[in-house]
Amino acid sequence: MIHPSEAAGYTDYQHLATRMGHDLLERRILKQAGLWAREVHQGRGLFKLEGLVPMDDVILFLLKIAGLAETGRKNFLDVRILENAVFLPAMPAAFEGFRLLQLSDLHCDLDPALIDVVIQRLQEVTYDAAVLTGDYHNEIGGAHDRSLELMGRLVPHLKGPRLAVLGNHDFIEKVVFLEAAGLKVLLNEAESIERNGARLWICGVDDPHFFGTHDLAKARSPVPPGETAILLCHSPETFRQAAELGYALMLSGHTHGGQICFPGGFALVKNAPVPRRLLAGSWQVGGLAGYTSRGTGACGVPARFFCPPEITVHILKRSP
Numbered sequence: 036m037i038h039p040s041e042a043a044g045y046t047d048y049q050h051l052a053t054r055m056g057h058d059l060l061e062r063r064i065l066k067q068a069g070l071w072a073r074e075v076h077q078g079r080g081l082f083k084l085e086g087l088v089p090m091d092d093v094i095l096f097l098l099k100i101a102g103l104a105e106t107g108r109k110n111f112l113d114v115r116i117l118e119n120a121v122f123l124p125a126m127p128a129a130f131e132g133f134r135l136l137q138l139s140d141l142h143c144d145l146d147p148a149l150i151d152v153v154i155q156r157l158q159e160v161t162y163d164a165a166v167l168t169g170d171y172h173n174e175i176g177g178a179h180d181r182s183l184e185l186m187g188r189l190v191p192h193l194k195g196p197r198l199a200v201l202g203n204h205d206f207i208e209k210v211v212f213l214e215a216a217g218l219k220v221l222l223n224e225a226e227s228i229e230r231n232g233a234r235l236w237i238c239g240v241d242d243p244h245f246f247g248t249h250d251l252a253k254a255r256s257p258v259p260p261g262e263t264a265i266l267l268c269h270s271p272e273t274f275r276q277a278a279e280l281g282y283a284l285m286l287s288g289h290t291h292g293g294q295i296c297f298p299g300g301f302a303l304v305k306n307a308p309v310p311r312r313l314l315a316g317s318w319q320v321g322g323l324a325g326y327t328s329r330g331t332g333a334c335g336v337p338a339r340f341f342c343p344p345e346i347t348v349h350i351l352k353r354s355p
């Protein structure tokens with residue numbers, strides 16, 4: 036096991052370039068460097084203001100004076116297990132009833148109590164494979180050691196094939212640690228799962244929201260014609276391209292379903308350029324079935340209102 040503090044030193048950038056594409060890796064590293072620069076207050080405008088008065092602290096302060104912080108944290112730790120039936124008519128019969136577990140947006144270091152709750156809740160779920168749709172870390176420019184340690188605790192509790200993509204809060208250097216812990220990170224890549232001689236493909240792309248280093252066509256390229264491909268993409272904002280490329284199912288997170296919502300789950304903040312119906316739960320666009328997780332954790336502030344966190348189990352079926 037590689038210690039998290041040493042993960043960056045183990046990163047083989049040439050190998051990563053062959054996996055995700057040289058130009059996209061270069062783009063990612065440049066953007067990561069920009070984030071670090073802002074962290075030391077070399078940014079402009081709002082980022083400078085954010086450096087002086089962190090917005091998350093302001094929201095937490097407001098929740099405290101309103102007497103809502105405790106309720107918000109209780110809601111944040113109340114992780115629900117949701118089942119979502121997905122109909123994929125062209126899927127091989129061998130995968131009928133296949134149970135695909137999804138975790139998303141854990142942002143582990145925000146509140147370390149979350150991981151123990153998730154580990155406990157996982158004991159109550161049966162599933163055949165696990166996918167994670169990004170954002171393992173909270174404070175983008177800060178040290179990633181704590182979130183890596185917590186992910187190292189969580190991953191051994193996940194069963195079956197364990198596949199993941201990175202989110203807009205994740206640096207590329209954590210790939211080596213996550214993979215050493217037993218999670219296969221898909222960097223515009225695909226892996227197949229076999230069952231009774233049939234195959235199902237899980238394709239995963241790098242973050243499209245901030246880094247813009249996704250390549251849906253490259254991720255799908257190993258899939259032979261006629262075989263079923265499921266896309267993992269941190270944000271649902273690539274849904275049109277996913278439908279055009281013939282993906283059968285797209286699993287995303289990033290939106291947190293709004294995290295702090297009006298009664299009925301109406302999100303106050305919409306952080307992805309998608310129609311509102313794609314912000315949370317199941318959706319359909321043409322032949323593409325989709326699901327946007329409300330997130331298993333939370334970002335910025337350990338609080339949720341009218342938007343419970345979730346562990347999702349997608350049950351794959353060929354017909355309703």
Ligand SMILES: [Fe+2]
Pocket residue numbers: 140142169170202289290291334
């Ligand atoms: Fe997130």
